[in-house]
Amino acid sequence: MEAFSFAQIPIDRSRPLQPQLHSALLSRINEGLLPAGTRLPSSRRLADELGVSRNTVLIVIDQLKAEGYLESRPGSGVAVKSELPAGKVARVQWQSQEHLPPLSRVGQQWSNYEAISHEQCLPFTVGVPDLKAFPDATWLRLQRRHQERMPLRGFQEDQGYQPLRESLTHYLKTSRGVICDADQIIITQGAQQALALCALVLLDEEDTVMLEEPGYRGARDAFKSRNAHFYAVGLGDNGIDVTALPQSPPGRLLYTTPTHQYPLGGILPAADRLRLLDWAARHRLWVIEDDYDSEFHFHAKPIAALQGMAEQTPVLYMGSFSKTLYPALRLGYLVVPKPLVPTLVAAKRALGGETPLLTQAVVADFIAEGHFIRHLRRMRQLYQCKWDHLRALVEDQLKGLATPVARSAGMHLALMIDCQSDVELASEFRGAGFGSTPLSWYYASGKGRSGLVLGFANTSEAEREEGISVLRDLIPRC
């Protein structure tokens, strides 16, 4: 390789020199331009040819020696190592993707997954609270309080920060009728991780999960991590239709949203809750109670949770701060029967380990010092105004085009709309700058009612007015 000239190696002086020289030499060795045995010029001469300092050259040569590409030849400088067949590199290159190893069955189902890039939260994007109404000053004050605490940088407990679990115990008892000790609470990365943990420890692969139709897609995503099959239970006027609960259940898990059926609203009455618990007990079933936004009932105080209706229920109660604080916080919780705690903590350790401690410490104080309750009260009033306004707009402008179905409130309004494709409608609406979710997406079976679900919590009055008038023009065209 006399022909090879080190002077030809391009060096960009605006970037770090060592890594450039390192990868330049490495690639030329791998490409066979510097085959085994090739002797390098002296470090001084190399430095001259490359126009870099001799020190840089020496460091890179040491590096390549350490990596086994170069070796010292006694008395005769440095050479490319002999037992380094350059051909090897070619052998590990793939010509195409078919050469990649196979995926798991769970992985295969996702191989064509199209990530939804939310880019930004648009007006009417479902599940987004009023981000501008967040109490920054209080939050920052609490954050400064904990910001530099060393113990909040290391490890503590996979189950979750003790003071947060204590705060939650009291909040859930007084606000939601949940009966638990702090040691039954597991802090999670949002509600989604709570669902994934349940799926992992309650379901074997290919088990069947009973769930509401229509229902929450995030739950179905989590259950798909177990390749689960779905048994759809229809809805009555007040949430899940307890008379439709199968008398020979196809699986051992029911997922339900009794306090505000998602997405259609509806509050399951106490008598039906008792029937549901009775059914679960008789058939030895687990029940996941997703209490995702009961904080935002406007008319009555939310009905007490299933979990607390009896001393020992087979209920895994879950909640999230995504709607009560904000989604990007990624904080949620599970309240589980005592015997399940070790299993779920082990599962959490396996799937992601601890939850960021600073966030947990701030939220713990935010609750304990009463800011949370006050924030919820403010948001409840704020959302009720927005809700009333949106309902009025729909009545007034979408009469005959859309039928609002939410029997309860919360942060979104579901509209039944007769149209060719609600997916099409939603994307047209998005084109006009508004988020929304096609109602059909909430049906596990795929074939469901068509319509749009509108998240109104993060909309301004003007946005609601514009959005609804845009829909008035769009709907007839779909």
Added chain:
Amino acid sequence: MEAFSFAQIPIDRSRPLQPQLHSALLSRINEGLLPAGTRLPSSRRLADELGVSRNTVLIVIDQLKAEGYLESRPGSGVAVKSELPAGKVARVQWQSQEHLPPLSRVGQQWSNYEAISHEQCLPFTVGVPDLKAFPDATWLRLQRRHQERMPLRGFQEDQGYQPLRESLTHYLKTSRGVICDADQIIITQGAQQALALCALVLLDEEDTVMLEEPGYRGARDAFKSRNAHFYAVGLGDNGIDVTALPQSPPGRLLYTTPTHQYPLGGILPAADRLRLLDWAARHRLWVIEDDYDSEFHFHAKPIAALQGMAEQTPVLYMGSFSKTLYPALRLGYLVVPKPLVPTLVAAKRALGGETPLLTQAVVADFIAEGHFIRHLRRMRQLYQCKWDHLRALVEDQLKGLATPVARSAGMHLALMIDCQSDVELASEFRGAGFGSTPLSWYYASGKGRSGLVLGFANTSEAEREEGISVLRDLIPRC
């Protein structure tokens, strides 16, 4: 039930009255003390008997009506609802835990899991960086920059915050020889979630994983989420023994730590890396390259990653900010072959959704503005001093009692120690106020060498001296 007296209901005026009254009435209805049909006194009289405001009574009664426990009787006040069989409640109570439904096979393996409460990070706790050396001022400045940005509170991308993925691409290329675009990077909740995502999409239940013996327990935890079996590959002088790689592989996945074998140290030479990649290619295997602390090599620049040694490798490269920044940040990343991206993003969406955006934004700038490289350089020097000091202490004081085996550096030192039980030794050491991990815990087979792994990064000079002298007394007694 004339006998029943509302006056007997205890009310604690120091606590919120509504929830108390609500659950008091609810429990008495459920316990049958107020059976179906029972008429309640007028709200005014109830208020008097209970000693609360009439308004409180009215709110709670409305609440219990909404919940279906009470109903208005035309012209005759309020009564306990008739179709509410109080007996139902008793039926859903369990006398004992055996009545709980079964767990999944994965769940069962964890049912006796004992959570390790780290309480605090003790001196020599493995995996903890020097928390006091963290650049708070810079960090807080960057945090303030992003703190109140609304878009960082909502949803963006499950795959991870784009600017962070861009920053990482450049860092990994120049520092680690990783070849990737930002769209091949998936941000994770620490390295643990990266492992769990790989396990989910690469392994079917009960598949066999090939891994280093001894090796990283966190990886085994993640693989157990698939009920995986383990095939242990022994170590040579420089990490995994490539001559021991099975010629008829029992599974399709190898987990390895080539750049700093965990926990024993050792840097896999380039020629062995090529053999490993060649073996993986010939047998169509996936390789997880865990590059957990290559930033802290003291002697040479760390050897380039497996991932970047050829154009298309079957390598899933993973790293974490737990050691380079701090553990409670819970931030890690995966770099995967392009065809795997949709699958892994879907898996991340299912297991936990997005990663907190504020943290990602701060880390993105921390890297892009050069603070990260500077911090690493400072830590490398700091840890080298601590390492040299600890090595000297061990040489000097534990001669004949313990043999240091780490062939490389990083943040911990592994000691081979002949003793009855290194678990016993570690717990005695903990009793003296020092963290450490028994070497035997790193062996999947359970039967391995005995010793202790000491994390020295978070120790002071005095703590190192005291710790080693404590060990000098403890070891002979174990």
